[in-house]
Amino acid sequence: MSASPDFETLDEWIAWLEQAHPVHQIELGLARIQSVANKLGLDKLSAPVITVAGTNGKGTVVAAVESLAIEHGLSVASYTSPHLLKFNERIKFDGQPVSDQMLVEAFKYIAKYQGDVPLTYFEFTTLVAFWLFKSQPLELIVLEVGLGGRMDAVNIIDPDVAVITSIGLDHVAWLGDTLEKVAHEKAGIMRARRPAIIADPQTTELLLPEAEIRNANSCLAQKDYHYTETGQCWSFETKVKGQNLSFNGLANNDLLVTNLAGALEAFVLLYSTKISEKAVANAFHKLQFPGRFQYLSKEPAIIVDVAHNPDSAKVLNSKLQQLKGRGVDKVSAICGMLKDKDIASCLSQCTEVDNWYCIDLPGPRGAKGEELLAKLPEFARTDAKSYHFLVDAFDEYWQHQQQNEALVVFGSFVTVSLMLESWLELQNKLATRKQNEA
The missing domain is CATH 3.40.1190.10 (Mur-like, catalytic domain)
Structure with a gap:
């Protein structure tokens, strides 16, 4: 031995x-x-x-x-x-x-x-x-x-x-x-x-x-x-x-x-x-549960969710529908997924998402943003874009963010981990921009 x-x-x-x-x-x-x-x-x-x-x-x-x-x-x-x-x-x-x-x-x-x-x-x-x-x-x-x-x-x-x-x-x-x-x-x-x-x-x-x-x-x-x-x-x-x-x-x-x-x-x-x-x-x-419809920010509404299969994506979509019922006008999504998941079925469940930002996930199991784009339902591809890095997708979202718009970051534990790791840096960016706008 x-x-x-x-x-x-x-x-x-x-x-x-x-x-x-x-x-x-x-x-x-x-x-x-x-x-x-x-x-x-x-x-x-x-x-x-x-x-x-x-x-x-x-x-x-x-x-x-x-x-x-x-x-x-x-x-x-x-x-x-x-x-x-x-x-x-x-x-x-x-x-x-x-x-x-x-x-x-x-x-x-x-x-x-x-x-x-x-x-x-x-x-x-x-x-x-x-x-x-x-x-x-x-x-x-x-x-x-x-x-x-x-x-x-x-x-x-x-x-x-x-x-x-x-x-x-x-x-x-x-x-x-x-x-x-x-x-x-x-x-x-x-x-x-x-x-x-x-x-x-x-x-x-x-x-x-x-x-x-x-x-x-x-x-x-x-x-x-x-x-x-x-x-x-x-x-x-x-x-x-x-x-x-x-x-x-x-x-x-x-x-x-x-x-x-x-x-x-x-x-x-x-x-x-x-x-x-x-x-x-x-x-x-x-009861608090990190990664399950977890709010990182209330104003603007920024939410992370580890939904990564069709059933959990369906549940996520129903929660987004409830958000819209409570006054949210638009939902954007930053999504990254693993190759071995049923990507097309997951994305097709998310009918409440109005704008897609698809990202690459690292490692041998990580799917590319371009792969996600190709598997989006036809109606959802109009303004959808892909990015190599989550922070770049977030920057793009923030530049076009509107009042009463919510952001959900989902698709994998890996995606949520990336968002949580980046959140402090992103918060500082948000604070700086708010100061400049004021």
Whole structure:
């Protein structure tokens, strides 16, 4: 066995990880990670676990459960992917990203003891998360599936509650080219005699047979628990262990209520005896989720969204439609996407976008702006342009920006990351221009 590396900084460890286990090389399967986890005692965690799968909305559920736990005074950890700005965002304790120091210690441990087992990037980082979770006294752990469910690395852990959000076609090379095949993969996180929340009523027909095959205790949205949405608020009702619970006037913060309600049901199933109406209200009022219809600026309205497949693009478009209903006259979009996504279908969903700025994304998976232009619907190509760099597209937008115009930057986690990285510089430009205009 070759000697394991012994770097002292997180940047060095990340560089090693990306070189030794390229993030874009995906090999689904549990045998590799299971063998290392068994050897290190990481195949079981010491707190109740909620595992979340689905095509879209997983991150919303994780963030909502996290917020609920924090407001109820519970120590909570979460594992998500990908990150937007820093790797640390993937592993959080009580909503805060883990420190560089803790990550370095965990990286050293897993690298030292993985032996000759060739772990993928995601398998390695999953074991890093589990080792860190074992080092802290926790009352709840929330795991987000990276890809699929059945053969995803986090699925070596038996969840106390499984939550499945939407089902759509994405990652077809790994998950299959029909909704039934995708549903089968996502349903792999369900466990016998344990709750399996089917959070999107539109997926019930796909997922209920899977729950029955696995003998899971299915929990159906709008049947076993109910929610209603009114403008920017929503209400929730459920019955757990003979106890009727209802919450009204909860904030949705421009997030999908199907996902928020699924998160609340999962939390209630585990902690019905500790539930507090005030804490629930506070949890949703304070809920912030970077990258999901996130406002960087209100005046002018500048929004980022990681929508990167047809279903999430459709949701984004409905939110843009609501914006126009609230007084926005025009919507411009800076869009960058990855080559392996269904670009044409995504762009065709965004009928509320009036003006397109298509950008190149870096790396081997990044599509060129020109490719996006060619796949825009015919009616949308009139004034559409392509740019090599996001900052150039933003400059062009700002020069022609009109009153009551909103900008949405979307298409990929990579696109949103680029915008967030550039935002401070762009803010300074905006401030300078406003001063000059005044």
